Amino acid sequence: MILAVAWRNIWRNKTRSLVILIAICLGLASGIFYMAFYKGMVVQRINTAIKTEASHIQVHHKEYLNNPDKKFVISNTDSTVQIIRSNEHVKAISSRVIINTMAQSAKTGTGVKITGINPEDEKQVTNLSTKLIEGTYFEEVKRNPIVIGEELANKLNVKLKSKVVVTLQDMQGNLTGAAFKVEGIFRTSNTAFDKASVFVRKSDISRIMQLDNQASHEIAILLDNNENLASTNTSLTEELSTLDVKTWREIMPEVSLVESSFGITMFVFIGIILLALLFGIINTMLMAVLERKKELGMLMAVGLNKTRVFTMILLETVMLSLVGGLFGIALGWLLTFYFGYQGIDLGTWSTAYESMGFDTLVYTQLPFYVSMQIALMVIVTGIIAAIYPATKALKLKPAEAIRIDL
Amino acid sequence: MNVIEVKDLKKVYNSTEVKVNALNGIDLTIEKGEFTAIVGPSGSGKTTFLNMLGGLDSPTSGDINIGGTEIGKLSSSKLIDFRLQNIGFVFQAYNLIPVLTALENVEFIMQMQGVDKKQRQQRAKDLLIQVGLGDRINSRPSKLSGGQQQRVAVARALASKPTFVLADEPTANLDSKSTENLLSMMEELNKQEKITFIFSTHDQRVVNKAHRVITLEDGKIISDDRKNE
Structure with a gap:
């Protein structure tokens, strides 16, 4: 019955309770929405990192990542791919030849990273083919096609069918070069990537470099699910002991950091909101206790012991906080669902976001367990908020409290 | 059978630099089934004495024995x-x-006493019928008149099957009709069920109904009158 008393007490002063309930509700809803927005951005950044840039796992020569020299190749690509393919979680594989060099147009030149790919394999691993804004993906140009980023195209001042000349050293150290014809122009959400990446056929670049067709600098692997990243990485590391096997987390630690710091960011952010609300709750409950001195005195006189008085005020505070909290969580989720479906367009700030590799259309999302964590935090806040008002109540002397003139 | 035995009860307040002897050696015995009023002017020690009897305050010296328990020695x-x-x-x-x-x-x-739900609901209903509120059992206090609220309070006081009922100015906020009804009801309970009632009051109507009137002044009993019924 103490539970019923506590619950009904909340609604004795409806206006006062509603004010604090609305404050809790709006505070938490905005907190949750912000976290969902942040999570949405992080997830999209990770998806971009996996789908466009790093894939799930990459295999290199042991020296290659420390010193990306053309001579550090995986020499037996086919047999390595065979071993990788036998892993149950591997969905697609793309072997690449990579070289950092100069690209020149009729007007100007710039440093680029040339990635030689097997177009069909690459299509299975990355979504480059879907990012084209002009031209085609290794379909029309028969001789030396090249697909480049929009930013780079602007910088080199080239269009479709324009010529781009790359100059490089072959495996023997001789200076050589070749002309490529622009077949496609792509745009990803990462302008830094678009400014420096070009894609050609692996067979073309290998021929120009006089590189054996079994040699690759990088094998990119797409898994069925990011959940299987660690286990697959472990087994591939064992199977390919002479090579360097790394996950996207190791290749792009900055993206991984954003992901791993989500939990603590959320905890701190929601914690700050709840801290501010804590004082509002204490104030409400203190008023509730002080205006009920006579009633509390009467209850203590007739035999309600201290534990029960404390429990009653604690329950009242926790329920008050939780009602506001649950409405807040519900409202926060409603906003998250809506903008998870509609997306939030940050087009106005696209330059800033895209330069850091973030999409400008953010789809909010939040794992369900987060609402459980937040509900738990609200309960803890309620308990903390109850302590001071409850202590005040416990200090009442029943004989005096009954006779107080309010 | 004695329900309450008070021996040489003293209470001294030291709240200021001046000592206040609120109770100055009270000796009193109340038997089961008494219908007693404690009266006295303001400052006579009436409230202090009532707090002692109700176990809401502890004496400076002396004993209060209620139903065989020395309550002055109990922890809070x-x-x-x-x-x-x-x-x-x-x-x-x-x-x-x-x-x-x-x-x-x-x-x-x-x-609070740990009575099971079915039993306590039945007893609560019976008591409310007994105090004449059988048709208002589901009303909240705000929907009841002052007199009806006091009747519920009496039913509540009886619910725990107490050794005695302590009523502190129970009629102070009631009109004469409600006072009359409440007092008659309590007198009836006293007669039929031998429930011991102790009132503190200023109200002459209560004094008139009481079977025993104890008058306090300066922390002492100055008169103890029993009426023959």
């Missing part, structure tokens, strides 16, 4: 439990929990 938590089990309270006002119905208010005490 034991005293709370003692009040719950042994003393029924009816105050001047604020007797009831406003958010509970009449029935729930009466049940509340029994729940």
